[in-house]
Amino acid sequence: MTDIMVHDVTNPPLAARFFSYACLAGYEVVAQNDSASPNMHGILNKYPQIEKPAVTGYSYQLSALLAMMETAKKMQPSGTLLDKYEQQFLYSCRQQGISEEVITASLNYAQAISKNMLAYAKADKYNRISNYPRYTPSNQDGTWYPTPPGYFAPVEPYFNTIRSFTLDTCVQFKPAPPVAFSTDKTSAFFKLMQECYQEGVDLPKDHREVAAFWDCNPFALQDNGHMLVGMKKISPGAHWLGITGIACQQAQVPFAKAMQINTLVSISLMDGFLACWDEKFRSNRIRPETAIRKYIDPQWKPLLQTPPFPEYLSGHSTISSAAAVVLTHYLGDNFKYIDTVEVRFGLPAREFKSFQQAADEAGISRFYGGIHFRDAIDNGRLQGLQVGEWVVNKVNKKPGTLAAAKTK
Numbered sequence: 532m533t534d535i536m537v538h539d540v541t542n543p544p545l546a547a548r549f550f551s552y553a554c555l556a557g558y559e560v561v562a563q564n565d566s567a568s569p570n571m572h573g574i575l576n577k578y579p580q581i582e583k584p585a586v587t588g589y590s591y592q593l594s595a596l597l598a599m600m601e602t603a604k605k606m607q608p609s610g611t612l613l614d615k616y617e618q619q620f621l622y623s624c625r626q627q628g629i630s631e632e633v634i635t636a637s638l639n640y641a642q643a644i645s646k647n648m649l650a651y652a653k654a655d656k657y658n659r660i661s662n663y664p665r666y667t668p669s670n671q672d673g674t675w676y677p678t679p680p681g682y683f684a685p686v687e688p689y690f691n692t693i694r695s696f697t698l699d700t701c702v703q704f705k706p707a708p709p710v711a712f713s714t715d716k717t718s719a720f721f722k723l724m725q726e727c728y729q730e731g732v733d734l735p736k737d738h739r740e741v742a743a744f745w746d747c748n749p750f751a752l753q754d755n756g757h758m759l760v761g762m763k764k765i766s767p768g769a770h771w772l773g774i775t776g777i778a779c780q781q782a783q784v785p786f787a788k789a790m791q792i793n794t795l796v797s798i799s800l801m802d803g804f805l806a807c808w809d810e811k812f813r814s815n816r817i818r819p820e821t822a823i824r825k826y827i828d829p830q831w832k833p834l835l836q837t838p839p840f841p842e843y844l845s846g847h848s849t850i851s852s853a854a855a856v857v858l859t860h861y862l863g864d865n866f867k868y869i870d871t872v873e874v875r876f877g878l879p880a881r882e883f884k885s886f887q888q889a890a891d892e893a894g895i896s897r898f899y900g901g902i903h904f905r906d907a908i909d910n911g912r913l914q915g916l917q918v919g920e921w922v923v924n925k926v927n928k929k930p931g932t933l934a935a936a937k938t939k
Contacts (some may be wrong), residue, residue: 532607536549536602536749541749547803551794553577554797576694577694581644588637592786601645609924621646665690666812701806702809725903732831742899747847772800774870807849808846812841832901845894845908851893853922855886855887867883890912
């Protein structure tokens with residue numbers, strides 16, 4: 532799925548949506564066949580009661596994986612590319628001695644579940660977004676405006692209109708307002724600009740490494756003088772699901788529990804993006820690149836390329852903290868691991884002592900990279916912690932903690 536997202540240049544919120552429904556399809560199979568895995572009916576918003584298919588002789592683990600593939604094939608723009616992978620996967624199953632009867636039964640089960648999951652996905656109203664008016668930047672002082680070199684239109688300005696998985700509303704964890712824009716050199720905003728500017732002028736080597744490791748910008752372009760070349764990268768959500776895979780494998784998590792963890796991480800990513808994007812297009816704050824060039828130094832460039840959407844909150848800070856809460860709940864607070872997700876993209880592995888340490892580093896990487904101000908990172912982290920706790924408590928049906936989370 533991640534490879535196809537890179538191929539399609541799938542934006543980060545949409546990537547989380549694809550991951551969530553695919554994982555839910557797999558997890559639904561697990562929940563129907565493993566009594567220790569709670570079904571999501573009555574937990575997730577408007578999640579249907581999906582009837583168990585009248586199929587016998589299947590492997591539920593195989594069906595779960597195939598349900599993910601079948602769902603992704605239909606949802607992702609280039610999802611048909613998964614056909615080849617699925618056929619190779621089934622060939623490997625045959626090589627391991629799984630009979631044709633079991634494979635056929637498992638696939639039939641998977642397709643029945645996927646059909647229901649696709650109907651649930653369609654009902655979230657994402658398909659209506661294309662009918663909304665094209666978003667137009669306001670051009671007012673202090674507001675977001677497209678940045679070079681691509682001057683891309685804003686990503687998913689109406690993402691907050693779709694159904695969440697667990698949130699009551701997208702403003703449930705509305706953050707404190709951003710520091711108010713001001714050109715007064717003694718103002719709090721100008722100090723934020725100065726701090727970001729100075730960091731970019733003399734960026735230490737270790738800060739550069741952190742920024743590069745967590746870049747995860749699917750929209751990056753490289754200017755080669757006579758043309759712009761697209762630099763395809765994974766999304767932040769794909770990075771955190773990569774971490775989830777590494778951690779589950781290291782902890783030798785059983786199949787059913789691994790499916791549950793992957794699913795809840797995906798859901799926390801999706802609802803984290805919903806909450807964050809709601810704030811982004813409400814506060815609509817100017818990016819450091821635009822502000823610093825206009826008010827401090829017209830030649831200044833951030834280390835990382837500025838993503839095409841408003842600055843406040845930091846999306847990476849929000850979704851990283853949310854995912855880290857889920858992973859910490861299931862795998863522990865001091866889970867040491869080596870993150871090798873970016874190795875295939877030419878970046879060295881990094882070692883972390885906990886998931887929250889990684890989330891904090893992901894957040895501050897946006898400051899090091901010159902694409903976020905400090906308050907967007909700090910408040911994004913707080914929002915992500917709230918979303919992550921809400922997801923965990925919702926699934927574990929803890930009404931007391933849910934009420935507390937609402938009032939944070």
